[in-house]
Amino acid sequence: MKAAVGETVSVLLLCEDSALAAALQAQLNSRGRELMQLKPSELLAQPHLADGAILVNALLTPGEPVTDAVVDIQAELISAVGPKLRCYLGLSDARVVAALDREEPVAENATPAPQGRDAVRLAAMEEQLLSASLQALILRTGPLIATDGDNLLSAFIKALKAGQALGLDDSQQSAPTPVGDLARVLSAMIDQLSCGALCRGIYHYQSSGATSAYAFAEVAYAHAGQYLATPPDISIDGDGWGWVTDSRVLRCERLLRNFGIKQLAWRSWLPKMIKTLCEDDCDERL
Structure with a gap:
């Protein structure tokens, strides 16, 4: 379905991650686009919105449990509004390739190799959509990393800032992705799909x-040290904090x-993100 000249293509977002939703909203606004954030039930009740x-189905963020309800929601969306859509863009993560060799980055055409119930369900959702x-x-x-919400x-x-001693895993490699960078990518994809x-x-996509x-x-810490009164007590601990499973x-x-x-490099996003995190804390104490 090719857009007619001057046609405005609606962008619908299903997302419970407030940081990602806000970042995508800001990106689309900067391009003069509007974003309608909905609950699945709202879209199913108003299928004409899909015309x-x-x-963008971002109901699952990396590492979150994949419940039967989430699987059923996607199936219902595909059946009820799929034929009306210009396209359906769903977020997924690396759990679907968890059992592959960890030495090399995973290519897009790698055969799925899920490990564990959540990963199997996520792989099934990918196949269902494709x-x-x-x-x-x-x-x-x-x-994903952000200045709010539950992330590393x-x-x-x-x-x-609380002066806690922390142990962190040094074995598992990943590529943290700021929600602002992911929103940049989604916005650019939406522009071209439109x-x-x-x-x-x-x-x-990872940073x-x-x-x-x-x-x-x-x-x-190299960026946050200027805001902290004492140096951190961090150490390598294989059972300590780490990236989300798989x-x-x-x-x-x-x-x-x-x-x-x-x-884009995640390092380039850190100074501003850490400044926001640290200055927000300072503002709360005023």
Whole structure:
């Protein structure tokens, strides 16, 4: 379905992550686009909203449990509004390839190898969407970091400010992705899909720079140290804080090849994010 000249394509978002929703809203607003955030029940009750629209299903963020309810919701959406949509873009994560060799980044065309019930359900959701009779895209990402919510960066800075001693895992590599960077990518994809890009299938996006949780914490402290009264007490601990279960480093070549979207380094986002986290705390004490 190609957009007519001057046609405005609606963008619908299903998302419970307030940080990601706000970041995507800001990105689309900067491009003069409007975003309608809905609950699945609201969209199912008003199927006309899907007419010619792009649907972004971000109900699952990396590492979250995959319940039967979430699987059933996607099936209902595909059946009820799928034929009306311009395209359906669903978020996924690396759990679907958890059992593959961990030495190399995972390519987009790797055969799924889920490990555990959640991963099996997530892989089934991917297959369910890709086999549907509609333009469907899957974007695997994560782990996400933000200035609020439950993520490693915000939890780490909060613990540092409280003077806690922390142990962090130094073995598992991943690529933390700021929600602002993911929103940038989603917005750029939406722009091109709105103009009739016929892309479909599996894509990957993580910010560039594979790192362990411990190495990430060292970089985070390098920026946060100026706001803290005492140096941190952090150590390497295989049972300590780490990335969400089954995080992997993903190749992001197909996104660049088909959409022309380049990776940005997560390190470039940290100074502003950490300043926000630390200054918010200072403001609360005034």
